[in-house]
Amino acid sequence: MKIENVPVKGLSSDEYEKTLKISWKPTLQYAWDNGIGIGKYLQSLKEGKILAAYCEKCGRIMLPARAFCEMCFRPTDKYLPVKDTGTVNTFAICHVNWDASRLKPDEPRYIPAVIEIDGASPGQGIMHLLGNVEPAKVRIGMKVKAVWKPADKREGSITDILFFEPY
Amino acid sequence: MGFRKVAIVGAGITKFVRRAQETGPEMSYLASKMALDQAGLKLKDVEMVTLGTAPDAFDGVHMKGEYLLSGAGGNNKPYIRNFVGGGTGVFAPIHGWMHVASGACDVCLVVCSEKMSSCHPHPQGAFLTIFDHTTEQPLKPTLIWIFALEMRRYMETYGLTKEDIARVAVKNKNNALDHPSAQVAEAVTIEDILNSEVLAEPVHRLDISPASDGAAAVVLASEDVAKRLTDKPVWIDGVGWNLDTAYWATKDLYYPRYVEKAARMAYEMAGITEPHKEIQVAEPYDPFDYKELHHMEGLLLCERGEAARLTAEGYTARTGNLPTCPSGGALGVGNPIAATGLMKVIEIFLQLREEAGKRQVPGKPRVGVAQAWGDLMQVGTVIVLRR
Amino acid sequence: MSFKETIQSNIQLSYFEGQIPVNYQYTLGVAGNKFFETLKQKGEFIASVCSHCGVKTIYPLIYCEECFNPIDTYVSIELEGELYSFTKCYRDYQGNTYDEPHVIGLIRFDGIKGGIIHRLNINEKDLKLGIRVKAKLKPTNKRTGGLDDIVCFEKV
Numbered sequence: 001m002k003i004e005n006v007p008v009k010g011l012s013s014d015e016y017e018k019t020l021k022i023s024w025k026p027t028l029q030y031a032w033d034n035g036i037g038i039g040k041y042l043q044s045l046k047e048g049k050i051l052a053a054y055c056e057k058c059g060r061i062m063l064p065a066r067a068f069c070e071m072c073f074r075p076t077d078k079y080l081p082v083k084d085t086g087t088v089n090t091f092a093i094c095h096v097n098w099d100a101s102r103l104k105p106d107e108p109r110y111i112p113a114v115i116e117i118d119g120a121s122p123g124q125g126i127m128h129l130l131g132n133v134e135p136a137k138v139r140i141g142m143k144v145k146a147v148w149k150p151a152d153k154r155e156g157s158i159t160d161i162l163f164f165e166p167y
Numbered sequence: 168m169g170f171r172k173v174a175i176v177g178a179g180i181t182k183f184v185r186r187a188q189e190t191g192p193e194m195s196y197l198a199s200k201m202a203l204d205q206a207g208l209k210l211k212d213v214e215m216v217t218l219g220t221a222p223d224a225f226d227g228v229h230m231k232g233e234y235l236l237s238g239a240g241g242n243n244k245p246y247i248r249n250f251v252g253g254g255t256g257v258f259a260p261i262h263g264w265m266h267v268a269s270g271a272c273d274v275c276l277v278v279c280s281e282k283m284s285s286c287h288p289h290p291q292g293a294f295l296t297i298f299d300h301t302t303e304q305p306l307k308p309t310l311i312w313i314f315a316l317e318m319r320r321y322m323e324t325y326g327l328t329k330e331d332i333a334r335v336a337v338k339n340k341n342n343a344l345d346h347p348s349a350q351v352a353e354a355v356t357i358e359d360i361l362n363s364e365v366l367a368e369p370v371h372r373l374d375i376s377p378a379s380d381g382a383a384a385v386v387l388a389s390e391d392v393a394k395r396l397t398d399k400p401v402w403i404d405g406v407g408w409n410l411d412t413a414y415w416a417t418k419d420l421y422y423p424r425y426v427e428k429a430a431r432m433a434y435e436m437a438g439i440t441e442p443h444k445e446i447q448v449a450e451p452y453d454p455f456d457y458k459e460l461h462h463m464e465g466l467l468l469c470e471r472g473e474a475a476r477l478t479a480e481g482y483t484a485r486t487g488n489l490p491t492c493p494s495g496g497a498l499g500v501g502n503p504i505a506a507t508g509l510m511k512v513i514e515i516f517l518q519l520r521e522e523a524g525k526r527q528v529p530g531k532p533r534v535g536v537a538q539a540w541g542d543l544m545q546v547g548t549v550i551v552l553r554r
Numbered sequence: 555m556s557f558k559e560t561i562q563s564n565i566q567l568s569y570f571e572g573q574i575p576v577n578y579q580y581t582l583g584v585a586g587n588k589f590f591e592t593l594k595q596k597g598e599f600i601a602s603v604c605s606h607c608g609v610k611t612i613y614p615l616i617y618c619e620e621c622f623n624p625i626d627t628y629v630s631i632e633l634e635g636e637l638y639s640f641t642k643c644y645r646d647y648q649g650n651t652y653d654e655p656h657v658i659g660l661i662r663f664d665g666i667k668g669g670i671i672h673r674l675n676i677n678e679k680d681l682k683l684g685i686r687v688k689a690k691l692k693p694t695n696k697r698t699g700g701l702d703d704i705v706c707f708e709k710v
Contacts, residue, residue: 010184
């Protein structure tokens, strides 16, 4: 058995322009229910607090808040606020947008990070952005604190935290 | 364990390209027909068909499984589509294995196809909703974020440099020069990788596999049928799959525990107790270069944190002790998601038959492993082949 | 069993809005390109012909669905066929009412597997299964190589 002369024609840009094509732009919009655990998490963000869920069987304090413990497979027992400080577990400095287009040189870079939140069980991280920091100065293990939107501007969204900054 | 023996008896693959003229069903047909011809079978000999393909949003075709049906030879047959993210391409033959190993049929065609070029402005847009719509999407994440985050954590944990990681891309893109399907084969150097554009520090453009169109297929047969068809059957000796939580930010990003669990499942079935000694050729999933290292460790092919050093020493080169991604991998051959995983299975199949041509690794390997990975650092799918 | 705390106040129920911001450009494929290029340039329909089992198919394919052999033969066929079924539609896919109901039919062609779904422009009293219908095409200079190159099907 030999696999060579494999089929399929790749189109050059020129050929692609000339070949017949059909265009379609979907017009779908979604409204995703937040449900119970995340609903409470967001409500709490509006109040300027990060909410975790506690499972008394395994003792984990989990982020983001959730209605059931997926390890013990039972409902979580209570919701409790944790601190709005944490430690950078890992981070990136991103120069591209979601559609792979490039940020302009003068546009600020996104610095997404996984942040382990103080007061939650070890390793319980959330993804958020870092700000007020030179990208070159960011380090794994850096202590960071949430910078909140003013209370009257909060809307129950993860973006009620603008970003985390070193403190 | 009461499973029947299952062999791969034929394989087919298309070129992997940036934009294919062919439609998804046409690509599926070309790969399927090649696999059947290689096996010496007709479509009427195929009793069941399994199809692996990534989310409908890539091709922009809902019910993609049904859309691809006739090209995959599934008309009026027991046919089923499976999907476990980027792990699909290795899960598809596992799914086919279930059909034959259980005794449900003797001949099963396994097809994987992807046409990502339909999606504009970029297939990354279709990835947005893998992030939690409430707690992550509002931050406007891109797919590269999570890889950059995972790569940095991996580098930090083991004190690795970008050069350590780039060696994988160099090896695979060079290996792919010998693969007839290759989309992005190139005689690159470490400098080329490090000088390529930074997309999300520490990830450079050449650390990443491309978006691709392509298809692949294999024919699986039960022991009796396989022995009638060929004197070189390649046996599926072990299969494993495992999924970890979607709360990806709560995991140890430096180690793919779910890949280890999938590998242990496959090794146990295959009677492999010392994978680093017994596996002679490997195709771990390499959509990003650090992922190959990550997955070598998850597959227990080396100690944790050792994969980069072994790569630097040439251990994973085609002529090394454990040739890894001799095909050229996703980084060199291209990455039409599901078809990539199956391409890796096909590579091990060809290597064990000593029919890999210029890519053939020396030493008449008898045992190999292929693995795929996917979703939010979640899915491990593993298949062990033996000649 | 239920969750220990639920949301009691309706005003605290919340949702998050979004979309998948992509659009698509589909190539028509090898056989599809042949069909629509022929329609555009010559004003003809083509079917694929399997040289192994003889089955003709519209829209054409590069492989035979029956015997799975590759196909490289394509033949022009009449623009005229038979109305196999039809429906009268009052709303579009988003639920908006059409100004005029749309009558959509499935047209089969003699001796050929498959068919074409398209608009019908046929008097209500003539609209019956089995009638002969023929494609009305746009003039050559208006055709772009797509389904709208066919204006509609009319009664012969």
